[in-house]
Amino acid sequence: MTSEAEAAAANPVRKSLLWLVAVGFFMQTLDATIINTALPAMAASLGESPLRMQSVVVAYALTMAMLIPASGWIADRFGTRRVFFSAIVLFALGSVLCALSHSLGQLVAARVVQGLGGALLLPVGRLSLLRTVPRGEFLQAMSFVAIPGLIGPLLGPTLGGWLVQYASWHWIFLINVPVGLAGCIATLRYMPDLRGVVLKRFDSVGYALLAFGMVAISLALDGVGLRQGGVMVVLIFGFASIVAYWLRAARTPEPLFSPSLFHVPTLSIGLIGNLFSRLGSSCMPFLVPLLLQVSMGYSPVHAGLMMLPIALAGMAMKRFATPLITRHGYRRVLVVNTILVGCTMASFGLTAPGQPMALHLLQLLAFGAVNSLQFTAMNTITLKDLDGSMASSGNSLLSMVQMLAMSMGVAAAGAVLAGYNGIFGTDTPAHTLDAFQATFASMGLITVASALIFWHLPSEVRAPHPAQPEVSGQG
Incomplete structure (x- = not known):
């Protein structure tokens, strides 16, 4: 009888956790797509060519790629509640900084901050579900969380275009602030504080090699601020860093991958x-x-x-x-x-x-x-x-x-x-x-x-x- 009562009490909390993770995922996917229709208006406001605004998109995606390998270790080390809360705060702070940007450089830097938060929302949320939802219900739970991943790209471009045309491009970032505040309150109430039982040693050297390689190759492809010779140098360093990681991983007891x-x-x-x-x-x-x-x-x-x-x-x-x-x-x-x-x-x-x-x-x-x-x-x-x-x-x-x-x-x-x-x-x-x-x-x-x-x-x-x-x- 006691176990049934505990299960009944846990069920509403579990549903709230599902909604919390789903909304966090929605914020991430919406912001990845809402910006695309706003790029020409942003370029005009910042005095840039609309054909050279790709760094705004690249900065967000590349930051997420860099942080994903460390997300599991970070959650195990500091706890899912603290990390998920920090991710929402970083995401909202990055959104405010994006709206306050007066140059392309400032906007790119703000997108990096936003990407730091966005990179942790789904992995940490998925980890919290993996450790709290019964195994037989996990696939159903992940299917529920995946729905915002389809709705975000569906609404993003249209909502971005509407906000740009009838308000200003700044609002595509400012709309994240009230959602972020609600998310912070919900995290403190519903997110369990889970940590890894055995915390393995983090491969910091391997992570540095992998992260540097990804950044260098992306910057070389983008070519922003680099002359042709500089592009080749950065590209070679990037590939060398990636190769060095895999050579090191072959003889490291606990590599990232x-x-x-x-x-x-x-x-x-x-x-x-x-x-x-x-x-x-x-x-x-x-x-x-x-x-x-x-x-x-x-x-x-x-x-x-x-x-x-x-x-x-x-x-x-x-x-x-x-x-x-x-x-x-x-x-x-x-x-x-x-x-x-x-x-x-x-x-x-x-x-x-x-x-x-x-x-x-x-x-x-x-x-x-x-x-x-x-x-x-x-x-x-x-x-x-x-x-x-x-x-x-x-x-x-x-x-x-x-x-x-x-x-x-x-x-x-x-x-x-x-x-x-x-x-x-x-x-x-x-x-x-x-x-x-x-x-x-x-x-x-x-x-x-x-x-x-x-x-x-x-x-x-x-x-x-x-x-x-x-x-x-x-x-």
């Missing part, structure tokens, strides 16, 4: 495929709103609404992913679909003023559908063969690679766009349209090339493991 993970063929192919496939496709939420506003003359609200078909098609495609993979197998689905993703991206290179709206909607729907299938297939093939001892580490590594690919993809797209601007010029919308068209074609070609990676998957692998959900929030 064990090289033994790569003994699982599906994980190694899935991770590399994730990196190169997302390197192309992750630039689309950045490029499409810019194209519509800078070269096509769309208003921020109109540009935001045009992003809705991508999210809606992505949600609708989820139900068809498993039957397609079961029937045709991972290799065939990923090879063919990667080519389709690249081709739909390249099709935006044919966009021009005066074309029928129906054609643009068809392009957006097609890209949203194939891109959603791509994320589902890549995520499940990467994690499906990991046993319990490697699942947590593999999941963190996949999350890091996803955020790294996002930052590198936007940085690379910005650099390619800048290069084509140098060729075509930026003095008229027609010239910028030429640069956008060439950039879409180039990034689509990069995505098509990544299909060669998935060709190495075993042909007999056909169905996702029924107990392996898709990684929440990453597509």
Whole structure:
């Protein structure tokens, strides 16, 4: 009788915890997408070119990629309640600093602060659920938490466009403040203070090598403030740092990510495929709103609404992913679909003023559908063969690679766009349209090339493991 009473009392608290983690996840995903339609207005306010605003997106994604490997250790060391509370405070503080920024440099620095908070919201929230929700209810709990990961990208671009057009770009950050305050109060009330039973030693040297490598490679791709020679130097140092990490990990007792993970063929192919496939496709939420506003003359609200078909098609495609993979197998689905993703991206290179709206909607729907299938297939093939001892580490590594690919993809797209601007010029919308068209074609070609990676998957692998959900929030 006592155990039943305790279970009944714990159930409302558990539901409140689910809502708390879900709202934190919603804040993270909303802020990752709400900024894209606001970039031209922000550029005009800060006296910058709208075609060179990618560092605002890169700073947020790259900071998240850097902190994800340390999130589990930080939560075990300081407790889930304290870390989740600090994450919300950092996120809200970064949002205020973003709104108060008067230069691009200040805005990028504020986005780093925001990214520090955002990087901890989902991993720490997921860890708290893993340790409090009964094993039989965990998949259902994670499915509930994953819903905001779909709603955030659905609302983000439209809400961002509406706020820019009818208020100012500052409000896309200020709306996080009241949500953050409510989240802080709820955290103190509902978040359990959980810590690791055995706290293993943190691989600080390995973490420094890995973090430096990610930052250096992303900065080299972005090329902000670097001359051509400097880009090559930073790029080489970045790759050297990554290689040094893996060489060191092979002889370290407790590395951040064990090289033994790569003994699982599906994980190694899935991770590399994730990196190169997302390197192309992750630039689309950045490029499409810019194209519509800078070269096509769309208003921020109109540009935001045009992003809705991508999210809606992505949600609708989820139900068809498993039957397609079961029937045709991972290799065939990923090879063919990667080519389709690249081709739909390249099709935006044919966009021009005066074309029928129906054609643009068809392009957006097609890209949203194939891109959603791509994320589902890549995520499940990467994690499906990991046993319990490697699942947590593999999941963190996949999350890091996803955020790294996002930052590198936007940085690379910005650099390619800048290069084509140098060729075509930026003095008229027609010239910028030429640069956008060439950039879409180039990034689509990069995505098509990544299909060669998935060709190495075993042909007999056909169905996702029924107990392996898709990684929440990453597509």
